[in-house]
Amino acid sequence: MKLSFNINGQPQSVEIEDPNTPLLWVVRDIMNLKGTKFGCGKAACGACTLHVDGEAVRACSYPAKFAEGKKVVTIEGLGTRENPHPVQQAWIEHVVPQCGYCQPGFMMATAALLAENPNPTDEDIDNNIVNVCRCATYTRMRKAIHRAAELGQE
Amino acid sequence: MPSIVFLNCKKKYISTIQRFNKRSASTSKKMNKNKKSSRRKFLVRGGLGTLGVLAIGTYVFRNPIRRKTLSISESLIPPYNGSGTEANLWFEITQENQVVLHSSKVEMGQGTFTGLAQMVADELDVAIEQIKVVGAASATGIVDGLSTGGSLSIASLWVPLREMAATMREMVKGEAAKKMGVSVASLSTKDGVVSGGGKTMTYAEVATDVTDWDVPSTPDLRPVNTYKYVGKPVPRVDLAAKVFGDPIFGMDAEMPDMLHAAVIRPEHVGATFKSADTSKAAGMSGVVKIVETPDWVGVIAKTFSQALSAKRAIKVDWDIPKKWTESEIKDMLQVGKGDRMITQKVGDELDPEEEGVVAMEFSSPIGAHAQIEPNGAVAHVVDGKATIMLSTQVVGITQKQVATALGLKKKNVNIIPTFLGGGFGRRLNTSHAVTAAKLSQAVGKPVKYFFTRKEEFQNDTFRPPTHHIMRGKLNANGLLDSLEHHYASGDVAINSALMPGVVNTILGTDIGAMRGANIMYGKIKNHRSVQWHTTLPFATSWWRSLGLLANTFAIESFIDEMALKAGKNPVDFRLAMLGTAGNQARIRKVIEVAAAKSGYTDEVVDGKAMGFAASIDTGSPCAQVVEVSMVDKEIKVHKVTCAFDCGVAVNPDQVRSQCEGSINMGISGALHEKMTLKDGQLYPTIYGPYQMALMRNTPKEIDIHLIQGADVPLPVGEPPLGPIGAAIGNAVRRLTGKRVVDLPMRIV
Ligand code: FES
Ligand code: FES
Numbered sequence: 067m068k069l070s071f072n073i074n075g076q077p078q079s080v081e082i083e084d085p086n087t088p089l090l091w092v093v094r095d096i097m098n099l100k101g102t103k104f105g106c107g108k109a110a111c112g113a114c115t116l117h118v119d120g121e122a123v124r125a126c127s128y129p130a131k132f133a134e135g136k137k138v139v140t141i142e143g144l145g146t147r148e149n150p151h152p153v154q155q156a157w158i159e160h161v162v163p164q165c166g167y168c169q170p171g172f173m174m175a176t177a178a179l180l181a182e183n184p185n186p187t188d189e190d191i192d193n194n195i196v197n198v199c200r201c202a203t204y205t206r207m208r209k210a211i212h213r214a215a216e217l218g219q220e
Numbered sequence: 221m222p223s224i225v226f227l228n229c230k231k232k233y234i235s236t237i238q239r240f241n242k243r244s245a246s247t248s249k250k251m252n253k254n255k256k257s258s259r260r261k262f263l264v265r266g267g268l269g270t271l272g273v274l275a276i277g278t279y280v281f282r283n284p285i286r287r288k289t290l291s292i293s294e295s296l297i298p299p300y301n302g303s304g305t306e307a308n309l310w311f312e313i314t315q316e317n318q319v320v321l322h323s324s325k326v327e328m329g330q331g332t333f334t335g336l337a338q339m340v341a342d343e344l345d346v347a348i349e350q351i352k353v354v355g356a357a358s359a360t361g362i363v364d365g366l367s368t369g370g371s372l373s374i375a376s377l378w379v380p381l382r383e384m385a386a387t388m389r390e391m392v393k394g395e396a397a398k399k400m401g402v403s404v405a406s407l408s409t410k411d412g413v414v415s416g417g418g419k420t421m422t423y424a425e426v427a428t429d430v431t432d433w434d435v436p437s438t439p440d441l442r443p444v445n446t447y448k449y450v451g452k453p454v455p456r457v458d459l460a461a462k463v464f465g466d467p468i469f470g471m472d473a474e475m476p477d478m479l480h481a482a483v484i485r486p487e488h489v490g491a492t493f494k495s496a497d498t499s500k501a502a503g504m505s506g507v508v509k510i511v512e513t514p515d516w517v518g519v520i521a522k523t524f525s526q527a528l529s530a531k532r533a534i535k536v537d538w539d540i541p542k543k544w545t546e547s548e549i550k551d552m553l554q555v556g557k558g559d560r561m562i563t564q565k566v567g568d569e570l571d572p573e574e575e576g577v578v579a580m581e582f583s584s585p586i587g588a589h590a591q592i593e594p595n596g597a598v599a600h601v602v603d604g605k606a607t608i609m610l611s612t613q614v615v616g617i618t619q620k621q622v623a624t625a626l627g628l629k630k631k632n633v634n635i636i637p638t639f640l641g642g643g644f645g646r647r648l649n650t651s652h653a654v655t656a657a658k659l660s661q662a663v664g665k666p667v668k669y670f671f672t673r674k675e676e677f678q679n680d681t682f683r684p685p686t687h688h689i690m691r692g693k694l695n696a697n698g699l700l701d702s703l704e705h706h707y708a709s710g711d712v713a714i715n716s717a718l719m720p721g722v723v724n725t726i727l728g729t730d731i732g733a734m735r736g737a738n739i740m741y742g743k744i745k746n747h748r749s750v751q752w753h754t755t756l757p758f759a760t761s762w763w764r765s766l767g768l769l770a771n772t773f774a775i776e777s778f779i780d781e782m783a784l785k786a787g788k789n790p791v792d793f794r795l796a797m798l799g800t801a802g803n804q805a806r807i808r809k810v811i812e813v814a815a816a817k818s819g820y821t822d823e824v825v826d827g828k829a830m831g832f833a834a835s836i837d838t839g840s841p842c843a844q845v846v847e848v849s850m851v852d853k854e855i856k857v858h859k860v861t862c863a864f865d866c867g868v869a870v871n872p873d874q875v876r877s878q879c880e881g882s883i884n885m886g887i888s889g890a891l892h893e894k895m896t897l898k899d900g901q902l903y904p905t906i907y908g909p910y911q912m913a914l915m916r917n918t919p920k921e922i923d924i925h926l927i928q929g930a931d932v933p934l935p936v937g938e939p940p941l942g943p944i945g946a947a948i949g950n951a952v953r954r955l956t957g958k959r960v961v962d963l964p965m966r967i968v
Binding site: 108196 | 466472641
């Protein structure tokens, strides 16, 4: 099928053979945006988190056809080195990443949380940020999420 | 069963490795002899073949300093393990006056690239922003003959890397003096610029068109306290790449015209491949080729989704000789079974029947690595040459294994290491690189192959389960007179590609299982540690900190129980059994600091109890205090105070980051993680059912206190994983009166 959607602000059309192909592979292998990661393929780790119409979605388990006509944002579209998103700015200030592999997923999940809940409590964070980080950078992430909330309100 | 008294294991291990190094060093020296001259030839070329998404800039200057490296590698403790026989390349200067450091160690999150860049910047006199660190590929750089692991990267390169950087600085100055027509003595260097006699030149300008360089004798290193970067909390050099989602990982690697593969492997422990019906898959959309080998069946297709669909259409017949059960494994792995080895022996042995002897048993389960980036590789094998990009902790071993498996010359196998999406020991085994190479060979095109998450869990090289018996006896003063740790473990070092069989034979013990197994309290008159080793029917191997988490859990839980029995404060109890010199003093110090900073108390306050534990691993002592409460039998860790002595902290912020990661990963291991055998298969095969600590399970506050008890950097990445399990168990004991003896902790 021909799939048309907006990705990181750009309208795009791609040809996909199977409309049920996970959006993750369309983004990674067809659009060549590698920031969205594969971790488990079963919606269990959150490494593939991106935004579809502003909502955090686990792209490994999201059939590409559902993205038709929607706005998709990946880590590459969240912010840039020149103009980082508050979440990225906070991540830099707290030097959060270790191996870094899970981090785009966490930052996308955090950005979606803050869009809905600009000042989350620790409990909100516990309940909403449920991705897996094997380097276990959770303690710094929590600080960075609070900092991002602060930056977002400035 | 063989029984050998084995003491002072570590020393023997190191000297064995050094012998290996010396051998390779002397071979290379012979090779170098013909070229002996003070003026050495340096290659100049513009542009390194660009490959995939990981290619970097244009080069004007490569700088091999082989001889120096070799002489240094002989004198190092712990040794730098590079073979030194490959085409060597450490630094390059680009036309943009940037320095490219080809790191023999890979970056898997531990921050090594940043530490190395700091060391280079301070001796080479460039700004850290001018340095780009890349993992050395086997065709173009010095690769490590062993591994990136053991928390040794910074420690082992501490002297040689700084000496090479200082040597290069002097080489640049020497050349600049010629070009500028001034004396070397009048020159100074800063931010990659040489100045003197009223003139300046960038390093790149100096290096341009130079093919023969004078190599001076090694300059003295500068005092550590004069460094601008070393010792400071410099932000990670890979921070931006990781925050903005750059394609830096093995999973992100691509080659032109690349195909994708999926592979079927046995799901049952010990199963082998009988036959496969591939007829349906062969005709499916996008399928290019199906490859059958005695061990696996692979599908190569145009896209990953196509390869995966075709894989599902293949029917395989397996030979399953036996369905292993959990209780069979438990039965095999017992103190008293397998190969016995005394790994520490001071004074007399306890008679278990003697009056007053207290004994307790502990256990830990099979653990999975569960690193988020799956294992995989992109391989291109054509015309007798292989190029492979992947996340690996063992560049040199991967190269050797691919060469052997495909019958290629080692020099024709180029392994390009990418950033690793986690290592934790899992990437010390890279058999998937061989799989990818064979798949590529079959189609003559680049092929990308990676594990699905289920393959990842079922083909892990697991942390082995352990079983422990602690025995001890208090004297009239309420202190321990005797303490014994008997422990059973599956393979860690034994049967690993990392340890040549000969090393295992010489040592006779599994040095990985032994980590943290010996008693660190020097004043206990009689103490010993006895290993029982068994090879299990599935692969077990290195998992971050190896035996440390489980061994410390057993020893420090028992110490705590004995303190309670003696009616003593657990901090005073420990201090009373420690000496005052050397590492004993360093252990004492971390215990004192952790106790003081946490305000340790035996009392339960507001439903929260504290737990104390300490350990020393590879020369880095660590003490931790946890604050724990329980809600509905769920253990909640609120705060951890950690005192850690790793000698010189090259980057204190990254040392802290490693402490935090170790603590949280230790919480995950101690409270949540467990693999089991179900119907002959290792289970679970997905996150979630394989429970791990998430945000809500980790403490909001980790208070770290770094102590510098040595004048060199010591291991960082694993030692802080030691105390956490025991500290939590000790807190739970105070909170509930119950002693947890099995991991993961379940309160019933
Ligand atoms: S890869 Fe999508 S949740 Fe794990
Ligand atoms: S930073 Fe490595 S998995 Fe999260």
